[in-house]
Amino acid sequence: xxxxxxxxxxxxxxxxxxxxxxxxxxxxxxxxxxxxxxxxxxxxxxxxxxxxxxxxxxxxxxxxxxxxxxxxxxxxxxxxxxxxxxxxxxxxxxxxxxxxxxxxxxxxxxxxxxxxxxxxxxxxxxxxxxxxxxxxxxxxxxxxxxxxxxxxxxxxxxxxxxxxxxxxxxxxxxxxxxxxxxxxxxxxxxxxxxxxxxxxxxxxxxxxxxxxxxxxxxxxxxxxxxxxxxxxxxxxxxxxxxxxxxxxxxxxxxxxxxxxxxxxxxxxxxxxxxxxxxxxxxxxxxxxxxxxxxxxxxxxxxxxxxxxxxxxxxxxxxxxxxxxxxxxxxxxxxxxxxxxxxxxxxxxxxxxxxxxxxxxxxxxxxxxxxxxxxxxxx
Ligand code: HEC
Ligand code: HEC
Ligand code: HEC
Ligand code: HEC
Ligand code: HEC
Numbered sequence: 074x075x076x077x078x079x080x081x082x083x084x085x086x087x088x089x090x091x092x093x094x095x096x097x098x099x100x101x102x103x104x105x106x107x108x109x110x111x112x113x114x115x116x117x118x119x120x121x122x123x124x125x126x127x128x129x130x131x132x133x134x135x136x137x138x139x140x141x142x143x144x145x146x147x148x149x150x151x152x153x154x155x156x157x158x159x160x161x162x163x164x165x166x167x168x169x170x171x172x173x174x175x176x177x178x179x180x181x182x183x184x185x186x187x188x189x190x191x192x193x194x195x196x197x198x199x200x201x202x203x204x205x206x207x208x209x210x211x212x213x214x215x216x217x218x219x220x221x222x223x224x225x226x227x228x229x230x231x232x233x234x235x236x237x238x239x240x241x242x243x244x245x246x247x248x249x250x251x252x253x254x255x256x257x258x259x260x261x262x263x264x265x266x267x268x269x270x271x272x273x274x275x276x277x278x279x280x281x282x283x284x285x286x287x288x289x290x291x292x293x294x295x296x297x298x299x300x301x302x303x304x305x306x307x308x309x310x311x312x313x314x315x316x317x318x319x320x321x322x323x324x325x326x327x328x329x330x331x332x333x334x335x336x337x338x339x340x341x342x343x344x345x346x347x348x349x350x351x352x353x354x355x356x357x358x359x360x361x362x363x364x365x366x367x368x369x370x371x372x373x374x375x376x377x378x379x380x381x382x383x384x385x386x387x388x389x390x391x392x393x394x395x396x397x398x399x400x401x402x403x404x405x406x407x408x409x410x411x412x413x414x415x416x417x418x419x420x421x422x423x424x425x426x427x428x429x430x431x432x433x434x435x436x437x438x439x440x441x442x443x444x445x446x447x448x449x450x451x
Pocket of ligand 3: 246249250253267269274276277278279281282306314315317318336337338339340341342343344347444
């Protein structure tokens with residue numbers, strides 16, 4: 074038993090010694106979650122990994138002063154930068170863990186502000202919050218229990234950290250809201266707002282964006298599933314997210330109506346950079362007709378003209394689909410029996426017009442991506 078204790082002490086010491094990057098430690102015991110996280114936007118939120126964020130930063134007036142205010146939400150794990158001890162630079166944290174595991178798991182509460190909310194972090198070392206309905210309220214401290222005169226050792230919890238299952242913000246999704254709720258620019262204008270309406274939805278930020286996936290949550294613990302950590306809109310998740318946007322079609326006297334039912338608890342594609350589109354195609358007698366696309370956008374600007382987010386003072390147009398809304402779009406083309414109507418609902422990460430102004434060229438941002446599609450046989 075003693076040698077095992079010494080061994081585990083040595084293991085912990087080596088883990089500690091290598092912990093230049095915070096996540097390196099977590100990786101040892103949570104390899105599945107660590108792997109998923111690498112593909113999440115939270116692992117790529119810096120200007121060194123997200124070309125879209127970089128493009129906007131490059132044009133931002135604060136760049137001249139190298140005052141990277143975006144760090145608060147985009148790279149809070151770069152502690153030296155956050156504490157004002159260094160300027161934005163191409164380092165390992167920026168590249169691989171701008172929003173580290175601990176950055177989320179130490180969020181104790183959210184302080185509400187008009188400009189942007191603020192994450193209040195726990196200051197306890199190796200003390201992480203998590204959610205587990207069956208264990209709600211528990212605070213698990215790692216311990217070894219000896220039985221059979223010390224021959225058998227039973228352990229509970231994680232051998233590296235304590236776990237607190239009592240933080241309500243990890244059950245209702247509020248722990249996401251320090252960064253995601255809304256943001257004002259220097260002129261006090263709301264550039265972006267998710268406009269969350271939780272209403273009676275049983276789904277939360279966490280249940281929709283971090284659904285249970287196959288694979289164990291930790292090496293030392295056999296669990297059949299774990300919460301998905303590859304949180305992103307672009308890679309992989311459109312399939313998981315698309316089920317919350319329902320498409321339906323109804324014939325009318327003069328044509329037909331496509332309804333888009335948003336089951337998300339927030340506005341769809343609220344970012345001013347996005348362009349959300351509905352595309353409809355009709356196949357009839359072997360010929361395909363494409364109807365004009367419908368746009369859903371929030372255009373912001375100054376003096377009646379679109380402008381960059383830091384200059385904007387007004388909303389010029391807002392046709393985005395709000396939380397729980399069912400939007401109906403009418404088409405005045407009469408359908409015939411045998412027609413096949415294909416409806417695609419998707420998005421451009423960067424509205425092609427904005428992409429041009431910002432010199433964004435990479436395809437993933439400037440090509441139309443389908444979030445959900447459906448075929449209707451008439
Ligand atoms: C030495 C192994 C080890 C290391 C290192 C480790 N963990 Fe864990 N962790 C575990 C084990 C084992 C559990 C499961 C404990 C249980 O369910 O009782 C766990 C559970 C968790 C949970 C809660 C899981 C739940 O049931 O909801 C979180 C959150 C967590 N770890 C985060 C982290 C983070 C963040 C790091 C890196 C800073 C980390 N862990 C490092 C072994 C480890
Ligand atoms: C209050 C927190 C917060 C601050 C401060 C912040 N952002 Fe963000 N930003 C976010 C969040 C959250 C997202 C993701 C939202 C989404 O995708 O809907 C985001 C997304 C973006 C995107 C879209 C990225 C993409 O891949 O599509 C750009 C561009 C961006 N931010 C630029 C900036 C710049 C430039 C700054 C600093 C001048 C900044 N942000 C400051 C929270 C913030
Ligand atoms: C019922 C499921 C559901 C819930 C609950 C939900 N979302 Fe979403 N979320 C979606 C869907 C579907 C999309 C894809 C459409 C889109 O990008 O707007 C999405 C997209 C997003 C995006 C990307 C938006 C963009 O255009 O960049 C962010 C950020 C996001 N959600 C954050 C949250 C947060 C934070 C919460 C909790 C307040 C939350 N979501 C709750 C379904 C959900
Ligand atoms: C964006 C915030 C965020 C980041 C970043 C994050 N987590 Fe989590 N994590 C959560 C939330 C929220 C839950 C609770 C999920 C639930 O209720 O099912 C969770 C759950 C977990 C669990 C328990 C899984 C389960 O199925 O119950 C472990 C273990 C964990 N995280 C480890 C990690 C590790 C390791 C990293 C870094 C590689 C990490 N987390 C990064 C927010 C985050
Ligand atoms: C520390 C701040 C922070 C926290 C906490 C946080 N996020 Fe994020 N999140 C961001 C930033 C910043 C981005 C944008 C990264 C980019 O595009 O450059 C982002 C991106 C996203 C995206 C992808 C949007 C896209 O363009 O693909 C989704 C979805 C998302 N977050 C959901 C969540 C959910 C759900 C939670 C809570 C479990 C959460 N986030 C917690 C800062 C945060």
